[in-house]
Amino acid sequence: MEILLQHADLVLFFILLCLGYGVGSWAERRHYTSITKREKEFAHLPVVTGRESYIIGEAEKSTLVTGSVVVSIDYFKRLLAILRNIFGGNVKSYESLIDRARREAILRMKEKAKEKGADIIINLRLETSAIGQSANKKRQVGSVEAVAYGTAVSLIKQ
């Protein structure tokens, strides 16, 4: 017991590490399940990046739709990234984070478009920014924000 108290910071580190890994991967799995389910739901609403002129004349109304999400890294992912910073290479632990953030942002944007009764979203743009710039410094945990925005268009019903 005494040795645990003496090295409290080490013990805390391992608890945080296990917590980060356990809860982090559980939350990630849950999120991915939800993403896949909703992507199927919204699959019939097309989203394109182009500013195509083919819908000119067919559009009834258009409106800006946005979706944004902030996802935080967990303690385990952060440690993996720190280790990666030493050896170099792909920071694999952050890949799923960015992937989830982007897909979630698009999904939220699609939900908004659905509310407005849109048939297609054109001119999709995606932006990512870091919140908590010094993610690996001074014991801070960083998060990533993904914003998706586009023009939701309702077509004239024929």
Add this chain to the structure above:
Amino acid sequence: MKFTPKEIEENVNVSKTHPLVEFFWLAGGLLLVVGIVFLTLGLLTDLAVSRTSPKIENWLGTHLSFDMKGEANPALQRRFDDLLTTLPEDSPLREYEFTIDLVDSDIVNAFAIPGGKIAVYRGLVDRVESENELAMVLYHELGHFAHRDHLRGLGRGLGLAVGSALLFGNDSGAADLVAKTLLSFQANYTQDQESAADGFALEQLANHYGHVGGATVFFDRLAKENSNKTSHLKYLLASHPHPRDRIDAINNLIKENGYPVEATTQLAKGILLKENFQ
């Protein structure tokens, strides 16, 4: 063109490697690298130390500042100088000019600093009862000089600090973690040094007084004082061996070498502390 919704089956944006696998590769690699660096630094330090003459060490001691806020204590110095007289003629310790400082603190400790300085805490003098016990402690510190332990410690500590700062920067959790892991190896190393210094002290004690009475009395007293809070587990990571192990080791040495054990001389502690603290 008709739009047909399709499900995306493959996700190329996320690597398939399991995070735990990646973690073990990275952490293992790091430990290996740090371990190699640490061992190399240790060996280099040992090599450098064996080639450092007391002259260079004295120079080092005067140019690096070790401020312990100690004061010179003539009564202690006289006792110490007397202890030095029985060192062998060819002892490398004769090249040092030893000074001894008394530090006003309740901590029960004494330590050796490069360049022939020894700091003794008031807490230690308070708990010492006989001349022989004091001599054992002082000879123990001399043992560190004889084995150049303080220089080794300095080199290794410096190497460790520089290495972890280079790898992780000054203030990061990873640096702390690595330092702690390595310190536990270091602990083994320093515990060996302490035992060696005890051996040296015992030999000199026998030379000086003709017997080794009082050698374990001081450690015995400390062990009894702390008996409720000194589990062996705690000493896994400590720089000094467990007091009981230490006493057993010293007793073994006494038996092996057949040193006689006789009565100790009472220490006039009042005079010793008076010069500085009254």
